[in-house]
Amino acid sequence: xxxxxxxxxxxxxxxxxxxxxxxxxxxxxxxxxxxxxxxxxxxxxxxxxxxxxxxxxxxxxxxxxxxxxxxxxxxxxxxxxxxxxxxxxxxxxxxxxxxxxxxxxxxxxxxxxxxxxxxxxxxxxxxxxxxxxxxxxxxxxxxxxxxxxxxxxxxxxxxxxxxxxxxxxxxxxxxxxxxxxxxxxxxxxxxxxxxxxxxxxxxxxxxxxxxxxxxxxxxxxxxxxxxxxxxxxxxxxxxxxxxxxxxxxxxxxxxxxxxxxxxxxxxxxxxxxxxxxxxxxxxxxxxxxxxxxxxxxxxxxxxxxxxxxxxxxxxxxxxxxxxxxxxxxxxxxxxxxxxxxxxxxxxxxxxxxxxxxxxxxxxxxxxxxxxxxxxxxxxxxxxxxxxxxxxxxxxxxxxxxxxxxxxxxxxxxxxxxxxxxxxxxxxxxxxxxxxxxxxxxxxxxxxxxxxxxxxxxxxxxxxxxxxxxxxxxxxxxxxxxxxxxxxxxxxxxxxxxxxxxxxxxxxxxxxxxxxxxxxxxxxxxxxxxxxxxxxxxxxxxxxxxxxxxxxxxxxxxxxxxxxxxxxxxxxxxxxxxxxxxxxxxxxxxxxxxxxxxxxxxxxxxxxxxxxxxxxxxxxxxxxxxxxxxxxxxxxxxxxxxxxxxxxxxxxxxxxxxxxxxxxxxxxxxxxxxxxxxxxxxxxxxxxxxxxxxxxxxxxxxxxxxxxxxxxxxxxxxxxxxxxxxxxxxxxxxxxxxxxxxxxxxxxxxxxxxxxxxxxxxxxxxxxxxxxxxxxxxxxxxxxxxxxxxxxxxxxxxxxxxxxxxxxxxxxxxxxxxxxxxxxxxxxxxxxxxxxxxxxxxxxxxxxxxxxxxxxxxxxxxxxxxxxxxxxxxxxxxxxxxxxxxxxxxxx
Ligand code: SF4
Numbered sequence: 001x002x003x004x005x006x007x008x009x010x011x012x013x014x015x016x017x018x019x020x021x022x023x024x025x026x027x028x029x030x031x032x033x034x035x036x037x038x039x040x041x042x043x044x045x046x047x048x049x050x051x052x053x054x055x056x057x058x059x060x061x062x063x064x065x066x067x068x069x070x071x072x073x074x075x076x077x078x079x080x081x082x083x084x085x086x087x088x089x090x091x092x093x094x095x096x097x098x099x100x101x102x103x104x105x106x107x108x109x110x111x112x113x114x115x116x117x118x119x120x121x122x123x124x125x126x127x128x129x130x131x132x133x134x135x136x137x138x139x140x141x142x143x144x145x146x147x148x149x150x151x152x153x154x155x156x157x158x159x160x161x162x163x164x165x166x167x168x169x170x171x172x173x174x175x176x177x178x179x180x181x182x183x184x185x186x187x188x189x190x191x192x193x194x195x196x197x198x199x200x201x202x203x204x205x206x207x208x209x210x211x212x213x214x215x216x217x218x219x220x221x222x223x224x225x226x227x228x229x230x231x232x233x234x235x236x237x238x239x240x241x242x243x244x245x246x247x248x249x250x251x252x253x254x255x256x257x258x259x260x261x262x263x264x265x266x267x268x269x270x271x272x273x274x275x276x277x278x279x280x281x282x283x284x285x286x287x288x289x290x291x292x293x294x295x296x297x298x299x300x301x302x303x304x305x306x307x308x309x310x311x312x313x314x315x316x317x318x319x320x321x322x323x324x325x326x327x328x329x330x331x332x333x334x335x336x337x338x339x340x341x342x343x344x345x346x347x348x349x350x351x352x353x354x355x356x357x358x359x360x361x362x363x364x365x366x367x368x369x370x371x372x373x374x375x376x377x378x379x380x381x382x383x384x385x386x387x388x389x390x391x392x393x394x395x396x397x398x399x400x401x402x403x404x405x406x407x408x409x410x411x412x413x414x415x416x417x418x419x420x421x422x423x424x425x426x427x428x429x430x431x432x433x434x435x436x437x438x439x440x441x442x443x444x445x446x447x448x449x450x451x452x453x454x455x456x457x458x459x460x461x462x463x464x465x466x467x468x469x470x471x472x473x474x475x476x477x478x479x480x481x482x483x484x485x486x487x488x489x490x491x492x493x494x495x496x497x498x499x500x501x502x503x504x505x506x507x508x509x510x511x512x513x514x515x516x517x518x519x520x521x522x523x524x525x526x527x528x529x530x531x532x533x534x535x536x537x538x539x540x541x542x543x544x545x546x547x548x549x550x551x552x553x554x555x556x557x558x559x560x561x562x563x564x565x566x567x568x569x570x571x572x573x574x575x576x577x578x579x580x581x582x583x584x585x586x587x588x589x590x591x592x593x594x595x596x597x598x599x600x601x602x603x604x605x606x607x608x609x610x611x612x613x614x615x616x617x618x619x620x621x622x623x624x625x626x627x628x629x630x631x632x633x634x635x636x637x638x639x640x641x642x643x644x645x646x647x648x649x650x651x652x653x654x655x656x657x658x659x660x661x662x663x664x665x666x667x668x669x670x671x672x673x674x675x676x677x678x679x680x681x682x683x684x685x686x687x688x689x690x691x692x693x694x695x696x697x698x699x700x701x702x703x704x705x706x707x708x709x710x711x712x713x714x715x716x717x718x719x720x721x722x723x724x725x726x727x728x729x730x731x732x733x734x735x736x737x738x739x740x741x742x743x744x745x746x747x748x749x750x751x752x753x754x755x756x757x758x759x760x761x762x763x764x765x766x767x768x769x770x771x772x773x774x775x776x777x778x779x780x781x782x783x784x785x786x787x788x789x790x791x792x793x794x795x796x797x798x799x800x801x802x803x804x805x806x807x808x809x810x811x812x813x814x815x816x817x818x819x820x821x822x823x824x825x826x827x828x829x830x831x832x833x834x835x836x837x838x839x840x841x842x843x844x845x846x847x848x849x850x851x852x853x854x855x856x857x858x859x860x861x862x863x864x865x866x867x868x869x870x871x872x873x874x875x876x877x878x879x880x881x882x883x884x885x886x887x888x889x890x891x
Contacts, residue, residue, distance in 0.1 A: 086684055144439065173417075197224040414873045428461075428465070720841060
């Protein structure tokens with residue numbers, strides 16, 4: 001075959017045509033000026049470096065059978081061939097000379113740093129046997145799976161239900177649970193799906209263009225919307241790259257956003273801009289009147305009168321006082337939102353919702369604007385996620401489990417939208433239970449969660465955590481405290497199905513182990529994916545199938561039958577059969593599309609990597625038959641659920657004064673508010689730690705501080721500072737900038753990675769640290785050495801020129817569980833000052849006794865179950881891996 005040129009006429013072709021993906025030839029640029037030809041097979045997969053699930057194409061050298069690079073997959077309907085820096089950096093993760101290649105078992109005390117290599121067979125036997133014993137002894141709640149980045153659709157739901165356990169824990173309550181609850185209370189759907197590309201006005205409460213939720217797919221469509229004439233407003237106390245590209249930057253004081261949104265609602269109502277016919281047709285206004293004005297005439301006019309009286313206090317002047325944003329600007333934006341009628345796209349996911357006490361009310365207030373402008377489920381508006389997202393079904397579904405695990409959904413937080421995951425160590429310390437087998441999967445709570453020191457204490461206590469298995473593609477601060485470290489695949493090393501509500505349209509994509517696929521196409525065959533991956537890096541799907549058979553080898557527990565083939569009765573399910581069944585039976589339109597190309601549905605997905613189920617012209621819209629999964633079947637402006645569960649004052653979309661509201665700061669102590677929630681667009685929590693490209697770009701997280709505040713404190717850029725929290729302090733450097741509102745400081749997460757010992761953390765990103773016990777409950781983390789060159793098989797490791805690893809701020813944060821949503825409220829009251837003489841860059845001090853006190857202070861804000869009917873939780877509110885309905889009843 002002749003060598004193809006990557007050019008076509010006068011314009012560059014960015015990707016070879018799909019018909020040539022099996023055998024693509026080109027010159028090797030690195031060999032220039034010599035002409036050396038390379039032969040590639042291009043295999044699609046999905047990026048695993050954030051939730052967006054963009055398409056990737058792995059370029060596999062057919063001679064060396066190694067992955068040469070990852071680029072975008074132009075056939076993916078959401079990313080369309082475009083990726084952020086983290087997508088191509090997958091190649092760094094695959095080739096990292098320090099990656100974990102084989103299963104490891106601890107050989108000393110837990111956390112001592114001694115490891116021995118073991119076989120997968122031994123891992124399965126030991127863990128499977130222990131789980132089986134727990135099940136036989138009726139200790140099902142002692143087995144827990146705790147996930148950071150899931151990356152698959154419904155797989156674990158099915159597995160855990162098949163095991164009959166209430167053991168699913170997630171990271172969601174340190175991430176998005178707050179906004180989700182706000183959305184769910186309106187419509188029963190806990191995610192929005194804005195149609196940015198066709199909007200007339202876009203309002204973002206986050207930095208979507210640079211780093212927000214569904215970062216790259218959303219960013220593309222926001223830019224498209226702007227190019228078509230849409231205006232963009234961004235609420236953020238920080239001048240993010242997104243805010244700098246917006247038509248309006250609204251630098252709201254942290255936590256004041258709902259006040260601004262409600263003031264906008266008032267303007268829209270006052271100026272006759274609201275779509276009142278929409279509000280009358282689709283909301284449960286009649287229930288509001290029935291409950292709040294019993295005996296009065298049940299007319300929509302009366303409802304409007306009452307609601308306007310209720311919101312009267314949210315004037316632009318009030319919003320200005322709360323937020324610091326000029327009232328004229330608030331009115332101007334409100335008018336544009338109202339004039340966008342039917343085409344107002346908006347989104348909040350983390351940002352203010354995850355930072356503040358009552359942050360879930362921000363999502364409710366934002367949806368109020370969507371409803372008032374009639375932009376719900378319209379082209380250019382905002383739809384519920386389920387209308388645009390695909391979820392697979394299976395050939396058989398295990399029933400809901402007959403268990404309720406109070407370590408996940410304790411009675412104090414009956415409306416918690418997800419598991420109270422970040423309180424797990426606090427619950428264990430309080431004696432609420434123990435864990436016999438604890439899986440962490442792509443999850444690093446010691447480093448990611450608040451109060452990581454308490455996590456460390458608990459993970460080292462074998463009476464509380466009997467066995468800890470860390471399923472992880474990289475070393476992490478948490479894996480160092482495991483009994484088993486089990487290497488799992490990166491984006492191109494495992495199977496998954498993913499679909500996200502990134503746009504108006506519905507798609508499904510297929511992550512696959514690209515080396516296995518390529519080598520099988522070249523004639524080899526493998527029983528397990530780890531046989532084709534680097535070392536013995538495995539994938540979760542096959543691991544769980546194998547483990548399930550070890551737990552129930554003779555089928556007597558009723559577990560094994562859920563892991564038998566739908567094609568070969570009684571025999572073990574293969575990973576190919578699992579996806580084959582879904583693609584053949586559960587993806588509308590896929591079999592026909594495949595047949596048109598002469599492919600099976602599985603081969604179509606393997607060769608395209610994704611399939612567009614419905615495009616924007618065919619997505620669901622509101623029609624006469626539409627009902628919502630809420631108790632009233634309407635959009636709920638008035639929540640009887642909140643009323644019935646003791647929160648009547650919050651039952652309308654409202655404004656909760658945050659725990660960092662100005663009125664709650666002690667001016668005498670010099671308290672300020674710290675915004676610790678923003679991310680750098682090039683980093684990913686833990687997994688970017690072993691991506692050299694990304695660490696070279698981003699490796700420090702100084703404290704943003706406004707010039708006015710810096711001057712008052714006598715600070716200049718680069719000055720060493722101590723930032724004191726409720727439970728300790730951290731030492732960082734100042735960055736004096738106009739890009740942050742006065743009175744507010746900000747520090748990005750994703751940095752401050754550390755390792756206790758050589759071999760337990762990536763040296764591209766971690767500082768070597770030591771812990772010093774300063775009192776019964778006081779610990780100091782101090783950096784012994786920063787990042788530096790090191791010898792390895794990758795010559796770039798000797799060329800590391802940066803020495804900074806950043807500062808681990810989360811360690812110094814106490815837990816702040818919101819009493820309603822259960823979300824950790826990330827923002828912190830802090831005192832900023834010059835560093836003390838013995839402070840060193842990167843120091844973090846924490847008193848864990850004090851952190852337990854703060855936990856108890858927040859717990860005291862709750863209003864525990866039972867609620868109406870003796871329930872632990874309202875039956876209509878969903879929860880992950882939903883148990884049988886009978887389990888919702890307390891007692
Ligand atoms: S936005 Fe970036 S990190 Fe996220 S899936 Fe897409 S390419 Fe990967």
